[in-house]
Amino acid sequence: MRRDSRLAGLAPRQLPPCLDRLRRAVRRGPPSAQLEGIPSGCARHPAGAPKALGVSGHGPRAGPAAHRDATRVTDITPELPLLGTVAIVGFPNVGKSTLINRLTGSRAAVVHETSGVTRDRKELVGEWNGRRFLLIDTGGVDIADQSPMTKSIAAQAKQAVGEADLVLFVVDARAGVTPGDEEVADILRRARKPVLLIANKIDDPAQESLALDLHRLGLGEPRPISALHGHGSGDLLDVIVDQLPGTGRVETPDDAIRVAILGRPNVGKSSLLNAILGDERVIVSDLPGTTRDAIDTVFERGDRTFVFVDTAGIRRKRRHRQGIEYYSELRAREAAERADVALVLVDTSEGLVDHDLTIADIARKAQDSTIVVLSKWDATTLGIEDIRPELERRLRQRPPHIAVSAKTGRGVERLLDAIEKLYDKHTARVPTAELNRFLAELRERRQPPSREGRSLNLLYGAQVSARPPRFRFSVNDPTLVTRDYGYWVENQLRDRFELEGVPVTIDFVPR
Incomplete structure (x- = not known):
């Protein structure tokens, strides 16, 4: 059965709800700031409103973060602007993630044969002949599927189209034109944005004639x-870089705090x-594992820049794991490897469990400074005093812990303050x-410990590196250092x- 065969009997104006929302969104077009030529990613936001860099042309929705002290959030002037923003849209399983991996030379988008693997919006930088641009990959919109998750993906797709300077509409050329493709093409024509029609899955030049059928779109x-x-x-x-306007988004600063x-x-x-962020750019659902990819989001607060990596949930090891789960977990571990600070979330409605300790150990092995975030604080009757002893007993780094309610915004500002303070210690x-x-x-x-009448003597020390800190202590005999004394x-x-x-490494070396 073709993926959208249920659309065959629809009247021309009888669009499914998710496509109708997309049609109405792109008809409205981007905010006037972009129409005035302001670079994508630098659109004017309402006075006093915080913004996440990279949500170009869209002020944050009302929510917990909207109540933040606005004087602490400022715009960034791009030093190395990109050419512009490209949104990739299309039905599930037409090869969008494979295309974005090809264009960026990365494996940042999860690629799998299962339909609809890409659930979250991902933003990556592509480069061609020294010219860089931003690619936005959205979840495939299956207009025959009216589940809440599909509606959420459709909402993100419409935002991506609204922000883009150029749209790539990807079609499976081997499957031919479907009624759903025609509906999407109609919406994109009305949006009056530059569109490149991509006839994908033509693996042999002899098959290029398959693309001819797409002219009727x-x-x-x-x-x-x-x-x-x-x-x-x-x-x-070549065509992408030629059609982009030549101004765009900012590059992540070298001194950004990676979280x-x-x-x-x-x-x-x-x-x-x-x-x-004050912007629902990552799909939130009651279904476990709705975030399958690690997604970098740049956010500025005062004079500090953060790069948040929202990773795929780390599941317990199982003998037989699906490929998607394996690669998403691997990406979460890789995210920890390139972070400075790790936020280890603990569900306070369930308390601290062994799996939380395993995740904290991932952060420790990655040499991340760690904060334990007690999430869903509004849904429990526990107090911090009920959890603190267990945290201090079982976590060697003795990380600070902060109670946060994402629903109400309680604790978010304290968390950001703690991240800044911990990063300063991480690099000091x-x-x-x-x-x-x-x-x-x-x-x-x-x-000091002793053996056979010979006592350990701490002679002198120095810090040999930072980010995180590493110390070298010269002693008379390193073999006298016991495990207990080293921990002390x-x-x-x-x-x-x-x-x-903060992860601390101490090397006891002979003088």
Whole structure:
């Protein structure tokens, strides 16, 4: 059965609800700021309204983050602007994610044979001959599926089209034109935006005649490509960079605070990110695992820039896991590897469970500074005092913990303050003189371990690196350092220099 055969009997104006919403959205067009030539990503926002960089032309919806002190959120002037924004739209399983991977040279979009694998909007930078542009990949809109999840994906697709400078409409050339393709083409024509019609899955140049049938969509010359094998991708990139306006979005600053959001599926990661941004750019659903990809979102607060990575939920290991879950979990671990700070979300309605400790250990092994976020705080009768002893007993880094309600916005500002403070500790250096005074105090505070009449002697120390901090302590004999004494020194170091939640490495070396 063709994917939209149920549309065959629809009257021309009898659009399914999700396509009708898309039609009405693109008919309204982007805000006037973009029409005045303001670069995508730099559109004027209402006075006093915070914004997430990259939600171009759209002010944040009313929500918890909208009540934030507006003086702490400012615009960024792009130093290295991109050419513009390209939105990729199409039905499920026509090869959109494969195409975006081809155009960006990455594997950032989950690719799988299952229909509808791409659920969240993903933004990636493509580069061609030294010219860069932003690609937005949205979830495939199956207009025959009226589930709440499909409606949410359709809403994100319409926002992406509204923001784009250029739209790539991807069609499976081997399947031919369907009634659904014709409806989408009609909507895109009325949007009056530049559209490139992509005839995908033409894996052999001898099959290019299959693209001829797509002329009847009325969107210009179909461009035959094979996203899987790369056939035609170079010509497509030439056209993309030529048609973009030449101004666009900002690049992530080098000193941005990279934050990975980690947790079990359905623990509230996407809701937390949306509460921070004030914009529902990550799909939120009661279904576990609705976020399958790691999505970078740039956000500015005062003079600090954050890059939030909302990762796929980390599930328990199973003997046989589906391919999608495996690659999404792998991407979550990779996100932790490139983050400075990890937010480990704990569902307070369930309390601290062993799997939460496993996730915290992922952050520790990635050398992330860690904050435990007690999520869904509005849905429990527990107090912080009920959870604190367990956290301090079971988490070696003794991370700070903050109660947050994404629904009401309670605790979001405290969380952002804590992230900034923890990052400063993550990147700080302890002066050598102060560190050696600390070592002298340790010698007086506790008798060092000894063996066969020979006692350990802490001689001197220095910090050898930061982000995160690493220390080298010279001793008379490293073999005298016991596990218990090493942990004690680490804890004393945390207490003295306020390094709770920061991964600390101490190397005991011979002088």
